[in-house]
Amino acid sequence: MVKEKAVVLQNNGIFLISVMSYERREMLMKTAAEYIQSLRDMKPRKIYVMGELVDNPVDHPLIRPSINCCAMTYKLAELPEYEDLMTATSSLTGNKINRFCHLHQSTEDLMNKVKMQRLVGNMTGACFQRCVGMDALNAMFSTTFEMDQKSGTNYHQKFKDYLLKWEENDWTVDGAMTDPKGNRAAGPANQVDPDLFVHIVEKNEDGIVVKGAKMHQTGALNSHEILVMPTQTMRPEDADYAVAFAVAADDPSIIYIYGRQSCDTRKMEATNIDVGNVNYGGQEAIIIFDNTFIPWERVFMCGEIEFTGMLVERFAGYHRQSYGGCKVGNGDVLIGATAAIADYNGASKASHVKDKIIEMTHLNETLYSSGIACSAEGRKTAAGNYLIDMMLANVCKQNVTRLPYEIARIAQDIAGGLVVTMPSDADFKSSEVGEWCTKLMAGDPKYSTEERQRMLRLIESMTMGSIAVGYLTESMHGAGSPQAQRIMISRLGNLEAKKAMARRICGVDPDDLL
Numbered sequence: 001m002v003k004e005k006a007v008v009l010q011n012n013g014i015f016l017i018s019v020m021s022y023e024r025r026e027m028l029m030k031t032a033a034e035y036i037q038s039l040r041d042m043k044p045r046k047i048y049v050m051g052e053l054v055d056n057p058v059d060h061p062l063i064r065p066s067i068n069c070c071a072m073t074y075k076l077a078e079l080p081e082y083e084d085l086m087t088a089t090s091s092l093t094g095n096k097i098n099r100f101c102h103l104h105q106s107t108e109d110l111m112n113k114v115k116m117q118r119l120v121g122n123m124t125g126a127c128f129q130r131c132v133g134m135d136a137l138n139a140m141f142s143t144t145f146e147m148d149q150k151s152g153t154n155y156h157q158k159f160k161d162y163l164l165k166w167e168e169n170d171w172t173v174d175g176a177m178t179d180p181k182g183n184r185a186a187g188p189a190n191q192v193d194p195d196l197f198v199h200i201v202e203k204n205e206d207g208i209v210v211k212g213a214k215m216h217q218t219g220a221l222n223s224h225e226i227l228v229m230p231t232q233t234m235r236p237e238d239a240d241y242a243v244a245f246a247v248a249a250d251d252p253s254i255i256y257i258y259g260r261q262s263c264d265t266r267k268m269e270a271t272n273i274d275v276g277n278v279n280y281g282g283q284e285a286i287i288i289f290d291n292t293f294i295p296w297e298r299v300f301m302c303g304e305i306e307f308t309g310m311l312v313e314r315f316a317g318y319h320r321q322s323y324g325g326c327k328v329g330n331g332d333v334l335i336g337a338t339a340a341i342a343d344y345n346g347a348s349k350a351s352h353v354k355d356k357i358i359e360m361t362h363l364n365e366t367l368y369s370s371g372i373a374c375s376a377e378g379r380k381t382a383a384g385n386y387l388i389d390m391m392l393a394n395v396c397k398q399n400v401t402r403l404p405y406e407i408a409r410i411a412q413d414i415a416g417g418l419v420v421t422m423p424s425d426a427d428f429k430s431s432e433v434g435e436w437c438t439k440l441m442a443g444d445p446k447y448s449t450e451e452r453q454r455m456l457r458l459i460e461s462m463t464m465g466s467i468a469v470g471y472l473t474e475s476m477h478g479a480g481s482p483q484a485q486r487i488m489i490s491r492l493g494n495l496e497a498k499k500a501m502a503r504r505i506c507g508v509d510p511d512d513l514l
């Protein structure tokens with residue numbers, strides 16, 4: 001069947017919107033519609049949203065935009081134009097799979113991952129959630145291999161068996177790392193309440209029973225599976241907390257509590273204009289494991305404290321790379337919205353406006369540069385998949401904790417005060433004051449007032465509304481807060497080697513190359 005559709009083409013690193021015809025191809029992977037149906041097919045879950053138990057998350061107005069967003073990772077993989085970015089050849093089976101399920105096999109794969117994330121960020125303008133599973137699978141694959149080599153365990157084969165099912169079912173998997181952590185001055189074993197870190201409460205011949213919770217879980221309700229990892233490097237007394245496992249997201253023991261987002265109830269209003277990003281959004285939830293049973297074949301770490309640091313660093317490293325793609329993709333949308341509102345305001349020819357948009361672009365491409373750089377400098381692990389350069393991935397994420405805020409500041413500067421004072425869409429539609437709203441909110445007459453209204457709401461949502469959760473606060477804290485990257489940068493900075501360079505150059509040390 002031939003269809004016509006607006007698509008995004010990559011041109012010299014810039015993604016351009018174009019209208020193309022394409023043939024719908026049959027693929028083994030899930031379509032977006034099949035993905036959404038697979039969420040409907042899950043067993044009933046205990047999902048709490050604003051104090052209420054929700055039995056149909058798929059059609060809930062607060063949740064649905066985040067499902068549409070994750071579904072985009074399936075939709076784009078259906079389209080031949082994106083085949084190179086969105087799909088890959090499985091290193092386990094040779095099958096064509098969605099890249100979100102892929103073990104990176106080269107530095108090119110690592111770069112394609114970042115480009116794919118930029119593309120999906122362009123198409124959604126929000127957090128599409130599926131990357132945490134991809135990052136967890138790559139970290140878990142190499143860590144279980146090295147764990148087995150050192151400890152004589154058999155986690156790697158079990159993880160490979162699990163991964164085969166992951167690829168076959170084209171799962172979205174929630175890579176779950178962050179524990180509540182309680183009193184930060186005390187470690188896991190020293191908390192007043194042991195449930196502040198996920199821990200093993202029982203071991204028997206069939207498996208383990210775990211209790212605790214994971215916080216801030218991106219895409220939790222939109223995932224088929226949850227892949228749990230320890231939250232930090234564990235000490236000998238924390239052995240019960242050094243646990244990694246996979247569990248079906250509809251396991252009856254699990255409780256979900258949905259996170260609030262700024263302006264979220266606008267999604268429940270009759271009109272969607274005030275939401276800004278009308279169809280897409282991110283999602284975070286708390287996942288509670290209330291005595292969850294995990295069979296041994298789904299346990300991938302159980303007390304190996306010496307490998308907790310490796311797993312945490314690798315997962316965080318991959319996810320810090322990810323931000324050099326997704327946040328750049330979102331940044332493209334915000335730059336576009338800013339340039340458009342300048343047009344609508346009749347201000348786009350002002351030299352300072354042009355210069356500010358150049359500055360936004362420069363900052364956004366700086367983020368992309370480090371996402372690509374840490375990928376290009378990646379290396380093969382002992383298990384065979386590729387790992388990013390850790391220093392450059394941490395530099396990437398450290399930049400992401402800062403530059404989107406400056407990009408957002410400039411967007412608000414150019415948008416003007418209406419971004420926070422504009423009446424509601426209900427007023428625009430009011431029989432009494434609607435005409436006044438339309439008349440007073442007019443800009444350049446080439447554009448309708450509604451176009452201006454919509455674009456201002458998009459800028460509002462990305463810089464302070466529900467999308468700012470993903471574009472700003474998640475840029476700060478996702479994949480580790482800024483200080484976590486600074487610790488890694490300090491550890492990897494190799495100051496002694498740099499001091500030796502300086503000593504030789506200034507003559508403190510002899511120069512044996514002369």
Ligand code: SF4
Nearest residue numbers: 127128129131322326
């Ligand atoms: Fe993916 Fe970015 Fe969302 Fe993380 S924040 S899940 S990398 S889109």
Ligand code: FE
Nearest residue numbers: 218474478479
């Ligand atoms: Fe994230």
